[in-house]
Amino acid sequence: MTRHDKNPPAVQVRGLVKHYGTTKALDGVDLDVREGTVLGVLGPNGAGKTTLVRCLSTLIRPDAGTATVAGYDVVRQPRQLRRTIGLTGQYASVDEKLSGRENLYMIGRLLDLPRKDARTRADDLLERFSLTDAARKPAAQYSGGMRRRLDLAASMIGRPAVLYLDEPTTGLDPRTRNEVWAEVQRMVGEGVTVLLTTQYMEEAEQLASELTVIDRGKVVAEGKVDELKAKVGGRTLRIRPADSSQLHAMAATLAAAALNGVAGAQAVADEGLLYVPILSDEQLTSVIGVLGARGFAVADIGTHLPSLDEVFLAITGEKSSGNDTSDDEKTEVAA
Amino acid sequence: MSTATLTKPVPDRQQPPRPAAVADEGRIGLRGNLRHIGALARRNMLQIKQDPESLIDVLLMPIIFTLLFTFVFGGAMAGKGNLDQYVSYLVPGLMAMMGMSVSMSVGSGINEDFQKGVMDRFRTMPIARSSVLIAKIVVEVGRMLLAFSILLAVGLILGLTVATSVLHVLAAVGLSLLFGASLMWIFILIGLTVKTAQAVQGIAMLVLMPLQFGSSIFANPETMPGWLKSFTDYNPLSNLADAARGLFQGGPVAHDVWMVLAWSAVITLVTAPLAIARFRKKT
Numbered sequence: 001m002t003r004h005d006k007n008p009p010a011v012q013v014r015g016l017v018k019h020y021g022t023t024k025a026l027d028g029v030d031l032d033v034r035e036g037t038v039l040g041v042l043g044p045n046g047a048g049k050t051t052l053v054r055c056l057s058t059l060i061r062p063d064a065g066t067a068t069v070a071g072y073d074v075v076r077q078p079r080q081l082r083r084t085i086g087l088t089g090q091y092a093s094v095d096e097k098l099s100g101r102e103n104l105y106m107i108g109r110l111l112d113l114p115r116k117d118a119r120t121r122a123d124d125l126l127e128r129f130s131l132t133d134a135a136r137k138p139a140a141q142y143s144g145g146m147r148r149r150l151d152l153a154a155s156m157i158g159r160p161a162v163l164y165l166d167e168p169t170t171g172l173d174p175r176t177r178n179e180v181w182a183e184v185q186r187m188v189g190e191g192v193t194v195l196l197t198t199q200y201m202e203e204a205e206q207l208a209s210e211l212t213v214i215d216r217g218k219v220v221a222e223g224k225v226d227e228l229k230a231k232v233g234g235r236t237l238r239i240r241p242a243d244s245s246q247l248h249a250m251a252a253t254l255a256a257a258a259l260n261g262v263a264g265a266q267a268v269a270d271e272g273l274l275y276v277p278i279l280s281d282e283q284l285t286s287v288i289g290v291l292g293a294r295g296f297a298v299a300d301i302g303t304h305l306p307s308l309d310e311v312f313l314a315i316t317g318e319k320s321s322g323n324d325t326s327d328d329e330k331t332e333v334a335a
Numbered sequence: 336m337s338t339a340t341l342t343k344p345v346p347d348r349q350q351p352p353r354p355a356a357v358a359d360e361g362r363i364g365l366r367g368n369l370r371h372i373g374a375l376a377r378r379n380m381l382q383i384k385q386d387p388e389s390l391i392d393v394l395l396m397p398i399i400f401t402l403l404f405t406f407v408f409g410g411a412m413a414g415k416g417n418l419d420q421y422v423s424y425l426v427p428g429l430m431a432m433m434g435m436s437v438s439m440s441v442g443s444g445i446n447e448d449f450q451k452g453v454m455d456r457f458r459t460m461p462i463a464r465s466s467v468l469i470a471k472i473v474v475e476v477g478r479m480l481l482a483f484s485i486l487l488a489v490g491l492i493l494g495l496t497v498a499t500s501v502l503h504v505l506a507a508v509g510l511s512l513l514f515g516a517s518l519m520w521i522f523i524l525i526g527l528t529v530k531t532a533q534a535v536q537g538i539a540m541l542v543l544m545p546l547q548f549g550s551s552i553f554a555n556p557e558t559m560p561g562w563l564k565s566f567t568d569y570n571p572l573s574n575l576a577d578a579a580r581g582l583f584q585g586g587p588v589a590h591d592v593w594m595v596l597a598w599s600a601v602i603t604l605v606t607a608p609l610a611i612a613r614f615r616k617k618t
Contacts (some may be wrong), residue, residue, distance in 0.1 A: 057459045079362065082461040093452025095378060097385045102378075109374035110462050112367060138385055154456065 008071070010035040010162050010193040011056065015065035018051050018217075025051040027217035028065065033162070038184075038194040040208030040225075042201065048217040049197035053166045056195070057087050070161050086155030089166025089197070093151060096140040100131050100150050103139060104157060111158045125153040129183065145176030152183055163187065165196045169203060181206050213315055221315045228315075235303040237276040237287060242297035244272040250296055257290045259283065278303075363463050371462040375470030383474070392440065393478045396433060397486035401426065405493055408553065419494025426490035427507060427583045428552035428576030430483055434515030435547060435572065437479045439539040441471060442522030443532040449617065450532075465611045472519050479515050483508050498585045507582035510595055514575050517599040520606040527613040552576045571598040 009032035018026040025048045033039040043049050054060045056067055058078040067074045072081040094103040101122050108118030126135045129149040134142060139150060148168060155163055165184065169177040184207055188194055198204050204211055205225055213221040213228070221228060241247055247267040251274060254265040262283050266275045278284050284303070291298060363371070383389055401422075409421040445468070448454050457467050487495070487504070497504055526535050549563060550556075550572040556564045567573045574594040581588035 059455060059458055079461055082459055085459065087456065087459045093456060095382070095453045096451065097382045098378060102381055106374050106378050107456075107460070109377075110371055110457075110460050112370065158460075 007035050009033055011039075011067070011069050011195055013052075013056070013065070013067045016052070016055060016062050016067055017064040018048075018055060018060065018062050024217045026055070026062070026065075029214065029217065029219055031212045031219065031222070033193055033195050034210075035193050036188075036191050037210065038188055038196055038208045040204035040211045041195065041197040041214060042199070042204050042211055043197075043214040044199060046216075047214045049199075049214065050166055051217075052214070053087070053089070053164045053195070053197060057085055057164055058082060083158070084161045086158060086160035086163040087166070088148070088151040088155040089164065089168055094139050094147075094154050097138055099136045099138055100126060100142070100146075100153075101135040103150065104153060107154050107157045113157075121157055125156060129153045143176070144172050145179055148172065148176070148180050149183065152180070152187075156187065160192065162193045162195065165194060167197055167199065169198075169200070177203075215315075235278055237274075237278055237284060238302045238304065239274040239276065239287075239291070239298055240272060240300040241274065242299040244269075246296055247272065247274055250274055250291060253294050253296070254287065254290060259286045259290065262287060363461070368463055368466055371466040372470045372473065375457075375467055376473045379471055379474035380477075383478075390478070390481070393433075393437060393482040394485065396436065397429070397482050398489050400433070401429060401486060401489045401493065404429070404553065412554065419496065422490055422493045422495050423584065424555075424580065425553065426486060426493075426495050427579035428550075429486055429490075430508065430511040430579055431514070431550070431572045431575040432547045432552050433482050433486060434479055434511045434575075435518055435543060437475060437482055438515045438518040439522050439536075439543060441475050441519045442526030442535040442539060444475075445471060445523050445526040446529070446532040446535050449527070464615050468523055468610060468614060471523070472516055475519060476512055476516050479512055480508070483511065495583075497583050499583060503582040507579040510578055510582075510592065511575060514571070514595050514599050517602040517606075520603055520610050524606050524610040524613060527610060527617055546570060546572055550576060571595065574598065 011031070011033035013029055013031045016026050016029040017024065027048075029048070029052060031039065031041070041049050041052065051060070055062045055074060056069055058074055058081055061075055069081050070084040072078075072084065074081060094100075095106075098106065104122035104125055105118050108121050109115070113121060123132075123135075126132050129152060131146060131149060131153065134146060139147065142150060152168075168184065169180050172180065181203070184194065184196075188207075194207070196204070196207055208225065210224055211222065211228055212219055239250070241250055247269060251265045251267040254262065254276065262276065262278060264277055267273075268275065276287055278287065288298075288301070404425055405418060405422055408425075409418040412424070413421040454467070458464060487508075522535070522539060525538055526532075529535055529538065549566050550570045551567055552572060556567040556573065559567065571594065574591045578588050578591035578595055580586075581591065
């Protein structure tokens with residue numbers, strides 16, 4: 001046992017394998033979620049994220065490897081494990097024909113709350129998730145955001161120690177997505193351990209402190225969000241010259257100046273922008289210095305960090321994993 | 336052992352968590368199971384309340400079928416003007432037929448439930464997985480009872496006579512409910528096996544029609560050719576129809592009652608574990 005550890009991970013996964021026929025949905029996944037933190041599991045469609053969550057919530061049995069949640073083994077102690085988890089997402093849901101309150105009351109009863117407590121808990125959660133006004137309406141009449149909030153409330157009734165959020169905002173508009181994020185952040189603030197799967201980099205960035213990137217059932221990268229970004233590279237300088245005809249001259253000047261480590265200045269004529277990858281603040285200063293010294297007028301300048309999309313693409317090295325460009329290409333071929 | 340307490344895996348925040356009634360080993364006691372079945376049965380009843388149209392089959396089927404069969408076949412069977420004689424033959428047997436039709440709907444109901452996400456939530460909760468199925472059966476047996484009540488009411492209006500006592504009639508109703516409940520396990524198993532609810536209906540109809548008409552429900556098997564009569568003799572619906580008829584009209588019923596009890600027991604013992612295992616594994 002891990003008694004010597006002060007805080008054993010709330011979720012511990014070692015060498016988890018799950019086959020469906022010949023396809024390996026999970027191909028030896030290792031990960032830890034530290035107590036009270038949010039681990040983002042990031043990956044394209046079909047990477048194995050949902051299979052992972054289904055294994056960890058005892059919906060399916062892994063073929064090999066081990067996984068423990070709150071110290072309980074998913075295969076040997078499923079009953080105890082189910083008392084400690086909450087599940088929200090693509091699949092786990094509520095009964096659409098029942099009202100929000102009826103759903104929460106039912107779940108409270110299934111979790112062995114006495115009638116009165118189940119009722120109070122339902123009302124408390126409805127209020128907390130701003131659903132009191134819709135409490136008596138059937139869930140089928142709820143908007144997308146209300147549905148997800150009800151899902152979250154349903155997962156919270158048993159005060160789970162570990163909460164799985166399986167693509168919690170897939171299909172939501174940006175405003176409702178922000179609402180859901182705020183709720184999740186609030187729950188994390190209360191000490192819930194969260195395993196979040198998502199294909200949105202922004203979501204992982206918003207909610208997770210650490211990331212595990214999986215692709216085709218394997219962990220391809222892991223670490224803190226910033227670490228992963230640093231791995232891929234530093235910032236990019238974006239320079240807009242006052243006179244766009246000078247773009248190429250500027251790029252040539254930078255190349256000729258051969259500043260320490262600054263390489264690959266790229267002029268994009270369509271955008272009228274010059275992109276310069278940089279690794280440090282000193283490089284930023286020297287790039288500006290060189291351009292100023294040669295008398296180029298700069299209208300605008302900015303830097304941007306690589307987005308997690310870029311990080312993800314850099315790690316998996318696969319351009320076609322669920323981003324828009326591949327679709328565009330297909331349309332062009334078809335046209 | 337203070338260290339053990341410190342590393343206790345489930346952190347209990349603020350409020351006292353789950354009640355003590357739950358054993359720590361995770362086993363669910365009988366009371367817990369009954370509570371879960373109650374909560375889930377309540378869910379199924381609320382669904383009906385929310386969608387009263389789902390009761391149309393059990394409300395109208397007994398009326399339409401009884402009227403139809405009585406007036407179409409009654410004259411031919413019992414002779415013109417002797418309709419009530421046929422009604423008294425038909426109605427007890429119709430319980431067997433309607434019990435089967437109602438239990439069929441369980442299969443598509445379970446299948447539809449699985450198309451939605453709520454089943455996954457149930458299956459990640461600390462409840463016995465069979466309680467979801469049992470709750471469904473409890474509510475469907477209620478629907479069946481409603482159908483039988485309407486059937487008997489229509490029958491009485493059309494001239495059904497009961498030669499025995501109310502207790503005998505109740506025994507016949509109880510026997511039909513029991514047999515219907517055992518059939519539900521078969522349809523649950525089908526519902527968990529095929530892909531869509533429509534497929535459940537399709538398969539069920541193929542089974543239903545020969546069993547319902549190749550029985551003693553509508554006509555006396557003595558009038559049928561030998562091969563068909565052998566089939567009806569072994570058809571449990573014949574046993575049920577004959578048992579119910581005997582309980583309504585008097586006469587020897589022991590053999591048929593035992594046959595129905597045996598069929599119900601065998602069907603349940605074979606298909607219930609299969610259905611529960613299927614439910615457990617279904618992904």
